[in-house]
Amino acid sequence: MRLLLVEDSRDVAGILFDYFEALDYELDYAADGRQGLTLGLENSYDIILLDVMLPGMGGFEICAALRQQGITAPILMLTARDTREDTLCGFGQGADDYVIKPFDLNILQARIEALVRRVHPERFQQTLRCGSLQLDMRTREVFREGQRIILNPTGFRILALLAGKAPATVTREEISYSLWKDNPPDGDILRNHIYQLRSQVDKPFNKALIVTVPKTGYRLDCNE
Amino acid sequence: MNNTGRKGIGQYSRRSFRFQITSAFILMASVVVLIQMFLFGVAIKDSEDAVIERRLSLYRDIALRGFQYHMDNNGVLSIDSLTTAYKGHGHLPDHLRENINQGWHGVQEISLNNDSEEYMALTVYEPSVARDELIYIIENISQLEANEHQSALQVGVYSIAGIILFALTCLSMVFIVRRLTAPLIKLSHQLHHAESDDLSLLDIPKYAPEEVRQLVTNLNHYRQRLKHLIERERSFTSFASHELRTPLTVMRGVATLLTISTEPSFIQRQQQRLIKATTDMNDVVETLLGLIRDAGQERSVPTSIGRDILEQVLEDNRQLLTSKAVDAGVILISNPIVRAPESVIRILLSNLVRNAMAHTSHGSVTVEVNDQYLRVIDSGSGLNTQSQTHEGYGIGLLIVNDICRKYGWTFSLTGNNGQPGCTASVQFNPGPDQ
Numbered sequence: 001m002r003l004l005l006v007e008d009s010r011d012v013a014g015i016l017f018d019y020f021e022a023l024d025y026e027l028d029y030a031a032d033g034r035q036g037l038t039l040g041l042e043n044s045y046d047i048i049l050l051d052v053m054l055p056g057m058g059g060f061e062i063c064a065a066l067r068q069q070g071i072t073a074p075i076l077m078l079t080a081r082d083t084r085e086d087t088l089c090g091f092g093q094g095a096d097d098y099v100i101k102p103f104d105l106n107i108l109q110a111r112i113e114a115l116v117r118r119v120h121p122e123r124f125q126q127t128l129r130c131g132s133l134q135l136d137m138r139t140r141e142v143f144r145e146g147q148r149i150i151l152n153p154t155g156f157r158i159l160a161l162l163a164g165k166a167p168a169t170v171t172r173e174e175i176s177y178s179l180w181k182d183n184p185p186d187g188d189i190l191r192n193h194i195y196q197l198r199s200q201v202d203k204p205f206n207k208a209l210i211v212t213v214p215k216t217g218y219r220l221d222c223n224e
Numbered sequence: 225m226n227n228t229g230r231k232g233i234g235q236y237s238r239r240s241f242r243f244q245i246t247s248a249f250i251l252m253a254s255v256v257v258l259i260q261m262f263l264f265g266v267a268i269k270d271s272e273d274a275v276i277e278r279r280l281s282l283y284r285d286i287a288l289r290g291f292q293y294h295m296d297n298n299g300v301l302s303i304d305s306l307t308t309a310y311k312g313h314g315h316l317p318d319h320l321r322e323n324i325n326q327g328w329h330g331v332q333e334i335s336l337n338n339d340s341e342e343y344m345a346l347t348v349y350e351p352s353v354a355r356d357e358l359i360y361i362i363e364n365i366s367q368l369e370a371n372e373h374q375s376a377l378q379v380g381v382y383s384i385a386g387i388i389l390f391a392l393t394c395l396s397m398v399f400i401v402r403r404l405t406a407p408l409i410k411l412s413h414q415l416h417h418a419e420s421d422d423l424s425l426l427d428i429p430k431y432a433p434e435e436v437r438q439l440v441t442n443l444n445h446y447r448q449r450l451k452h453l454i455e456r457e458r459s460f461t462s463f464a465s466h467e468l469r470t471p472l473t474v475m476r477g478v479a480t481l482l483t484i485s486t487e488p489s490f491i492q493r494q495q496q497r498l499i500k501a502t503t504d505m506n507d508v509v510e511t512l513l514g515l516i517r518d519a520g521q522e523r524s525v526p527t528s529i530g531r532d533i534l535e536q537v538l539e540d541n542r543q544l545l546t547s548k549a550v551d552a553g554v555i556l557i558s559n560p561i562v563r564a565p566e567s568v569i570r571i572l573l574s575n576l577v578r579n580a581m582a583h584t585s586h587g588s589v590t591v592e593v594n595d596q597y598l599r600v601i602d603s604g605s606g607l608n609t610q611s612q613t614h615e616g617y618g619i620g621l622l623i624v625n626d627i628c629r630k631y632g633w634t635f636s637l638t639g640n641n642g643q644p645g646c647t648a649s650v651q652f653n654p655g656p657d658q
Contacts, residue, residue, distance in 0.1 A: 015477030031543040055582025080469035102472040
């Protein structure tokens with residue numbers, strides 16, 4: 001789970017980092033409104049946590065700007081402003097949830113997961129399917145037309161990412177970030193991984209599932 | 225139905241101003257008309273009597289001459305078809321003699337048979353004509369007066385004319401009152417129909433007299449002040465809410481974090497957060513309580529503003545400079561000693577530093593202190609943007625202003641003489657015992 005936290009209080013940000021990093025969340029942090037907007041526009045996040053009273057640019061403004069720029073990631077306002085008007089304003093600017101400080105970290109986690117589940121239900125599915133392809137997320141086993149396919153961990157992660165978003169295209173940047181975060185290896189290693197994946201998932205069968213979308217990324221064609 | 229109520233110390237009526245003023249005008253008009261009619265009737269009557277008296281006075285000479293030259297018929301002298309003179313009370317006809325006392329002298333009207341016969345009587349004493357006797361000049365005025373039918377007709381016509389005149393007067397009153405009260409009523413409607421939280425400016429009603437214009441202007445002035453105060457109160461509440469909820473969030477978060485790890489460095493980090501959160505909360509509570517307490521209620525012990533406080537505040541807010549090419553530093557020329565709690569100094573400085581850091585994207589934020597002043601000099605976006613309230617970040621300056629006013633200091637926000645950014649300055653004006 002990749003999360004952007006825009007919060008001017010270093011201490012509040014600190015407890016959120018300690019809590020969510022322990023759950024293996026990836027967190028990006030901005031203490032300033034403008035910096036938060038830049039990060040929100042530049043990167044793809046599963047969810048954005050926004051404070052309202054921020055230096056540089058207010059949380060409501062950031063929320064509205066992100067929505068105007070077509071960012072559809074769930075936005076959860078995390079704020080001390082508890083009036084009815086503030087809550088309505090937050091939702092009016094495109095927020096998906098509004099949590100008032102002080103909050104319970106467990107409940108915040110539950111709300112975050114509920115919001116992400118609505119946008120990415122595949123993250124929480126035990127089995128992913130695409131045509132005759134089947135991925136068991138619990139045992140990490142892959143089957144196509146009933147035959148078991150043995151994949152290395154990187155291949156499985158790429159295939160799970162493609163199957164989760166199928167038939168939509170997954171960009172090369174998304175796959176790269178998912179595998180290596182902000183430190184991608186030198187050279188076109190991703191192309192090699194895709195080549196290996198195709199040789200195991202598509203080559204033994206009549207129809208190719210993995211489709212290259214030129215200059216963008218890859219997708220799975222589930223219509224067999 | 226009870227039409228009066230009590231509000232505050234004055235009684236008030238539930239009837240409208242327009243109704244009251246119209247009623248008062250109509251009542252006044254009615255009284256004036258009735259008095260006028262009464263006076264008019266009395267004047268007509270007096271005028272009639274005066275005319276008859278004058279005519280009888282003229283007949284006096286005719287009667288005296290007639291009696292002097294014995295033109296009378298046994299003490300009775302007919303002057304004209306209506307007027308007769310009688311020499312002595314004994315010569316009066318019976319019906320008149322019974323109603324005129326012997327020895328009466330003067331002028332009077334005599335009514336007989338339920339006002340069907342009316343006479344005017346005048347007595348004359350002239351010894352040369354009638355020794356020891358009065359001469360009575362009697363005029364039958366019954367024939368001069370209108371008969372019952374004519375009287376009724378006259379009364380009817382005059383009554384109808386009176387009623388029409390009265391109705392026209394009332395209508396005129398209503399019209400005039402409506403015109404006069406219309407601006408006030410419009411103003412009242414504007415106020416009555418406005419939403420409870422609508423403090424927008426009121427329109428001056430059309431054709432409003434000077435007093436109503438003045439009233440609207442004063443009301444608008446009052447509404448603007450009220451709006452400003454409400455906005456300020458909201459800002460203050462918002463600040464207090466943010467500043468108190470942030471450490472509470474940390475405390476609650478720490479309570480949860482302590483259940484997920486027993487690693488010593490992790491536990492130690494949470495302890496430090498807890499201590500800082502309680503200090504922050506204490507600072508906010510002390511500052512807010514200080515602001516709402518009466519001035520002069522207590523005098524704080526002198527606090528020396530040292531490098532440690534200044535650098536700690538900069539450090540606490542340094543995250544606002546992440547990814548910015550901004551240097552933050554302290555220039556301590558001398559240590560000022562002020563009569564305010566350290567918590568208040570931290571809040572004041574923290575708000576100034578946060579405001580400066582928030583508005584500075586490159587350059588520097590410098591805290592400069594000597595025994596006269598505390599300055600936060602930045603190279604940021606300048607005065608125009610910093611003085612504006614922005615999602616709570618301008619509220620910090622309002623709190624700084626409140627703190628300065630409370631402790632007798634002077635706060636100012638000025639440009640950097642043509643250089644980028646601005647300078648927030650707090651001048652420590654020494655109090656009487658500082």
